[in-house]
Amino acid sequence: MPPLVPESLPLLEQMVDALKEPTLLLDPNGRVAAANLASHEWFGTWIDGQSYVSVLRQPDLLGPVEDAFGYGRAGTAQFSHSAGAVETLFEVSVSPIAAQPGRRMVLLVFRDVSAKRNEESMRRDFVANVSHELKTPLTAIMGFIETLQGPARRDPSAQERFLGLMALETARMNRLVSDLLALSRLEGLTRRRPKDQVNLAQVLRDAVESLSMGADLAEVALRPVLPETAMVVGDRDQLMQVAMNLIENGIKYGGRPGAVDVSLVEIAREPVLRGPAWVLEVRDDGPGIPPEHLPRLTERFYRVDTGRSREQGGTGLGLSIVKHIVNRHRGRMRIDSREGRGTRVTITVPAQV
Numbered sequence: 001m002p003p004l005v006p007e008s009l010p011l012l013e014q015m016v017d018a019l020k021e022p023t024l025l026l027d028p029n030g031r032v033a034a035a036n037l038a039s040h041e042w043f044g045t046w047i048d049g050q051s052y053v054s055v056l057r058q059p060d061l062l063g064p065v066e067d068a069f070g071y072g073r074a075g076t077a078q079f080s081h082s083a084g085a086v087e088t089l090f091e092v093s094v095s096p097i098a099a100q101p102g103r104r105m106v107l108l109v110f111r112d113v114s115a116k117r118n119e120e121s122m123r124r125d126f127v128a129n130v131s132h133e134l135k136t137p138l139t140a141i142m143g144f145i146e147t148l149q150g151p152a153r154r155d156p157s158a159q160e161r162f163l164g165l166m167a168l169e170t171a172r173m174n175r176l177v178s179d180l181l182a183l184s185r186l187e188g189l190t191r192r193r194p195k196d197q198v199n200l201a202q203v204l205r206d207a208v209e210s211l212s213m214g215a216d217l218a219e220v221a222l223r224p225v226l227p228e229t230a231m232v233v234g235d236r237d238q239l240m241q242v243a244m245n246l247i248e249n250g251i252k253y254g255g256r257p258g259a260v261d262v263s264l265v266e267i268a269r270e271p272v273l274r275g276p277a278w279v280l281e282v283r284d285d286g287p288g289i290p291p292e293h294l295p296r297l298t299e300r301f302y303r304v305d306t307g308r309s310r311e312q313g314g315t316g317l318g319l320s321i322v323k324h325i326v327n328r329h330r331g332r333m334r335i336d337s338r339e340g341r342g343t344r345v346t347i348t349v350p351a352q353v
């Protein structure tokens with residue numbers, strides 16, 4: 001039987017090489033005495049025997065390393081490494097190791113914390129966005145209240161107008177909070193597949209019907225071309241939300257007068273989904289979306305024209321919700337748009353076989 005571990009490499013060395021974190025051992029003179037495979041991959045093989053100052057070249061690290069050598073104190077430091085446009089942030093643990101009396105070695109272990117930092121900054125951005133979105137209508141409402149208490153106190157027609165505006169702003173906040181709740185519920189459900197049998201064609205008919213009055217008022221013709229049945233495994237309410245958001249966007253941002261086509265066709269084998277699928281298309285003949293915005297449309301709060309979206313009662317969360325729902329249904333989503341020609345959103349979901 002071959003030996004479990006090749007004898008040419010000492011066990012300890014193999015163990016250290018197997019660690020994913022770059023790890024460096026500095027000798028009492030501050031030179032790299034040992035480096036594992038990961039640190040050679042990150043910093044290069046030239047580092048062996050070099051002074052840590054020339055290898056790491058970052059002042060944030062120098063203090064903690066000096067403390068470890070001088071006072072035997074353990075510490076941590078941040079270290080950023082850039083390769084081209086990609087910057088990786090490490091948290092480095094700096095540990096003194098007693099080698100001989102009075103002469104210490106220092107062990108540096110680098111932990112990649114970039115993902116954690118990105119998550120934190122995304123969370124911070126999200127909180128800032130939500131606060132801003134809520135603050136705008138709140139500030140308006142506070143202004144109206146002041147006016148109602150002051151200059152408009154005895155003016156019934158002004159009162160009626162301001163109360164109408166307050167109702168609009170409150171409805172906006174209500175929509176925002178509902179969309180936020182929907183998003184947070186969806187994020188919790190991503191890994192749980194929906195289980196119900198749903199007729200997607202009926203869902204689309206219901207959505208078209210409930211939006212038809214608003215579409216008439218906006219002078220937009222809704223033109224559904226749907227089969228009788230289109231069975232999928234899904235969550236009816238969520239599929240309804242997809243249909244409503246896409247058709248509403250067609251009405252809000254499409255041409256005026258204009259038309260929104262809603263179609264659903266089956267394909268026998270969708271290459272990515274590797275099976276039969278339903279393809280839903282919602283197409284408008286509006287001004288379209290400039291290409292540079294397309295990749296970002298499903299980000300939370302991303303809008304092409306913030307003023308226009310607000311004016312239309314948009315929250316900037318609709319497409320992000322759609323994307324989450326489509327993912328939960330193992331589907332695909334695509335947005336195509338030509339300036340001046342209109343926008344087409346295509347959703348593909350596995351058909352029930």
Ligand code: ADP
Nearest residue numbers: 249253303304305309314315316317318319343
């Ligand atoms: P909103 O609540 O602002 O409508 P969405 O997430 O649904 O948010 O859409 C994001 C942005 O994408 C909108 O603000 C709008 O600028 C743009 N958009 C969405 N659908 C269309 C469309 N059919 N035509 C043109 N622009 C659109």
